[in-house]
Amino acid sequence: MQIHRDQIVAWLKAYANLLSEKKEYLTELDAAIGDADHGANMDRGFQAVMKKMDELSNQDIGTIFKTVGMTLLSTVGGAGGPLYATFFLQAGMKATGKMELSLAEWSAALEAAVNGVKMRGKAELGDKTMIDALVPAVQALKTAQENGTSLSEALQQCAHAAEEGMKATIPLVARKGRASYLGERSAGHQDPGATSSYYLLQTAADVWSA
Ligand code: ADP
Ligand code: MG
Secondary structure, eight states: EEEEHHHHHHHHHHHHHHHHHHHEEEEHHHHHEEESSSHHHHHHHHHHHHHHHHTTTTTTTTHHHHHHHHHHHOOOTHHHHHHHHHOOOOOHHHTTTOEEHHHHHHHHHHOOOOOOHEEEEEEETTTTSTTHHHHHHHHHHHHHHHHTTOOHHHHHHHHHHHHHHHHHHTTTTOOSSSGGGGGGGTSSSOOOOHHHHHHHHHHHHHHHHH
């Protein structure tokens, strides 16, 4: 089983739609521990990506990912925008010229993407950021892939790990990003970036297993 370029396009479209739907909710999460713009930021970035989708949809996966990254970089400011841009730029490096990805290739691309976010943002697991959703997701996907788990089951395990990581941010005190300015008062709130990262991987599981 392979993830075809058209499924990559379908994933990005589904994620853009989900972000429009969850815009207010993500902004509410960011209002509690940040500056109430995460929903608007992500929605603006992915609407800009959608505008390029028609011309992009016949390109290879590497070109698609790199264009998503560049578009996010030029349309989304703040901390989240450049971090999601890095995610897609790094994933794109692993998918250069490819029209489809095996589970092993997707796993390697996701790992490179998340390592890029870690390097750029310098956040570690437990700092109450998107890393708390992404790192367990990478680990779950690698384990599933190495155990020969089916594509759809592996993607569900990946999304599930991201969801657990997202929920685990609630009691944490933020050590990176704007939320860290709140110190102890950041505890008791779910991190907005971990939430949008969970959505990204849940959408992949839903769209690619369908
Ligand atoms: P800003 O914080 O500039 O307003 P957003 O609201 O769009 O940007 O994004 C906030 C999210 O970015 C946080 O919820 C967190 O998950 C993520 N984030 C912030 N700083 C970092 C970092 N250094 N490393 C990883 N993720 C981070
Ligand atoms: Mg914000």
